Amino acid sequence: MSVVRFEQVVVEREGRISLRIPDLVLEERHIAIAGLNGSGKSTLLRLINGLVLPSSGRVTVDGIDVAREPRAVRRRVGFIFQNPDNQIVYPIVSEDIQFGLKNIGVPKAELPLVTAQALKRLGIEHLAERQSHLLSGGEKQLVALAAVLAMAPSTILFDEPTSGLDLRNRNRVRAVLMGLDEQAIVATHDLRLVESFDRMLVLDGGEIVMDDTPVAAIGRYEAHYA
Amino acid sequence: MTGTLYIRGHSPLHRIPAGIKLAALCLFGLALFALDNWIVMGLAAAVSLGLLASTGIDPAQARRQLTGPFIIVAFLMAATALLVDPLLGLAVGLRLMALLVAGYAVTLTTPVSAMLEVIERLFSPLDRIGLVSSAKIALSVSLVFRFIPVLIDQARVIREAQAARGMEKNILALLVPLIVHVLRSADDIAAAIDARGYPPAHGANRGNAHEHT
Numbered sequence: 406m407s408v409v410r411f412e413q414v415v416v417e418r419e420g421r422i423s424l425r426i427p428d429l430v431l432e433e434r435h436i437a438i439a440g441l442n443g444s445g446k447s448t449l450l451r452l453i454n455g456l457v458l459p460s461s462g463r464v465t466v467d468g469i470d471v472a473r474e475p476r477a478v479r480r481r482v483g484f485i486f487q488n489p490d491n492q493i494v495y496p497i498v499s500e501d502i503q504f505g506l507k508n509i510g511v512p513k514a515e516l517p518l519v520t521a522q523a524l525k526r527l528g529i530e531h532l533a534e535r536q537s538h539l540l541s542g543g544e545k546q547l548v549a550l551a552a553v554l555a556m557a558p559s560t561i562l563f564d565e566p567t568s569g570l571d572l573r574n575r576n577r578v579r580a581v582l583m584g585l586d587e588q589a590i591v592a593t594h595d596l597r598l599v600e601s602f603d604r605m606l607v608l609d610g611g612e613i614v615m616d617d618t619p620v621a622a623i624g625r626y627e628a629h630y631a
Numbered sequence: 632m633t634g635t636l637y638i639r640g641h642s643p644l645h646r647i648p649a650g651i652k653l654a655a656l657c658l659f660g661l662a663l664f665a666l667d668n669w670i671v672m673g674l675a676a677a678v679s680l681g682l683l684a685s686t687g688i689d690p691a692q693a694r695r696q697l698t699g700p701f702i703i704v705a706f707l708m709a710a711t712a713l714l715v716d717p718l719l720g721l722a723v724g725l726r727l728m729a730l731l732v733a734g735y736a737v738t739l740t741t742p743v744s745a746m747l748e749v750i751e752r753l754f755s756p757l758d759r760i761g762l763v764s765s766a767k768i769a770l771s772v773s774l775v776f777r778f779i780p781v782l783i784d785q786a787r788v789i790r791e792a793q794a795a796r797g798m799e800k801n802i803l804a805l806l807v808p809l810i811v812h813v814l815r816s817a818d819d820i821a822a823a824i825d826a827r828g829y830p831p832a833h834g835a836n837r838g839n840a841h842e843h844t
Contacts, residue, residue, distance in 0.1 A: 456822045476828065484826035491819040494827075496635045496776045500744040508828035534639055538780040556828065 406588040407467050407481055407560040408432045409453055414462035416448055416611075424448045424611040426462075431590060435583070437599035437619060438592040439626055440608035446592035447487075449608065450562045453590065454482040466560070480509055483553030483587075487565040489545035490538075493552070498524075498540075499533045502552045509556055523555035527581055543574025550581065560588040567595045596623050635776055636696065636738045642686050644736060649745035650752065652737045659733055663726045669718055672725035679732035686739045693735075700731055743776050766831055774820070785812050 411429040415422055424445040438446045451457035452464050455475035464471045466478045486492045495501035502520045511519060524530040527547050540548065546566060553561055567575040579598050582589055591599060599605060605622040607615035615622050663675055704727045712720025747769040754765035789808050798804060
């Protein structure tokens with residue numbers, strides 16, 4: 406697990422502040438980020454692995470400055486996007502998993518074994534030679550997760566991982582998420598997904614307005630924003 | 632529509648390395664265009680069909696996937712036969728059929744990743760002197776394979792939404808939202824590629840994924 410630290414972070418877009426986080430340390434295993442659309446959830450996640458850089462302030466992962474050493478941070482921090490179709494870049498599942506492994510310099514001889522292990526961990530080894538675009542939404546989300554797990558990150562960021570999934574696939578993703586050994590930081594509207602998490606942040610207008618356990622925060626969140 | 636035609640198997644053609652298959656296909660194509668004897672073309676077409684049969688593909692699937700290209704070949708053959716010379720038309724038809732079937736057989740038996748490795752190897756001399764990035768070229772080709780079916784699906788969704796609102800088929804009305812979708816997706820895809828550690832460790836400082844998408 407990593408320690409993610411925000412120090413006086415401000416993100417500006419088109420002249421206005423879209424996110425402001427004065428001081429924040431994320432070190433729990435399961436952390437939820439909730440908030441209405443446009444509240445800054447995705448921006449916060451993207452700051453953690455350098456897909457968005459702060460206009461001012463600093464984000465570090467285990468002391469590594471994300472803006473200065475994004476490659477080092479991305480070896481520690483994986484990212485699962487809302488739409489897995491945009492995350493899977495190779496036409497065959499096993500080839501897609503190997504894409505990330507090649508990027509981080511895993512030797513060619515080890516690629517099949519590491520790929521098989523990642524797929525097996527999620528129980529989807531039967532998908533290895535399937536064509537990516539023929540998979541169901543849930544299968545695509547699991548393949549995207551396997552591709553990230555194969556790279557052995559210590560933290561995984563999830564941007565609305567259950568959006569667009571049916572009940573069965575949502576439960577499947579939830580079970581996988583809760584069973585992860587890695588730190589998971591999850592931006593979501595799916596409050597059932599995060600009810601047993603360790604911590605929940607609520608964003609509103611680019612600022613953190615609640616920081617509590619989900620047990621305490623979900624009721625207040627629903628009462629305020631429903 | 633599929634992103635790749637590759638089928639798993641253990642045929643002799645499956646076992647031949649991708650580089651050798653692609654080189655042989657190039658030579659085969661060059662030889663076909665250097666000759667115009669219809670008997671030789673007929674033999675070449677028979678060899679191609681033999682290769683295709685050896686891949687173990689389901690004949691119904693091959694028929695389905697080759698019907699469209701064969702109609703075009705038949706049209707070219709008929710036009711040449713009628714407008715120039717019947718024997719030349721026959722040679723043109725057999726030549727194109729031989730090449731088409733051989734290319735199809737190679738595609739059926741070669742995974743995209745193996746083809747991409749050949750592309751990377753081909754461009755690696757230019758990569759070494761800094762003229763191109765072979766990894767970028769391979770990734771670009773892969774993205775084409777991956778996202779053509781996604782775009783076709785998206786076009787279908789847009790068309791259905793328009794039809795549900797009573798709109799007749801209109802290529803411009805289809806293209807505009809499709810291009811908007813492509814541009815939006817391109818940003819996400821580029822971010823996803825960056826997030827997965829691209830560019831490869833040995834090719835650091837060669838730009839980022841936004842250049843591809």
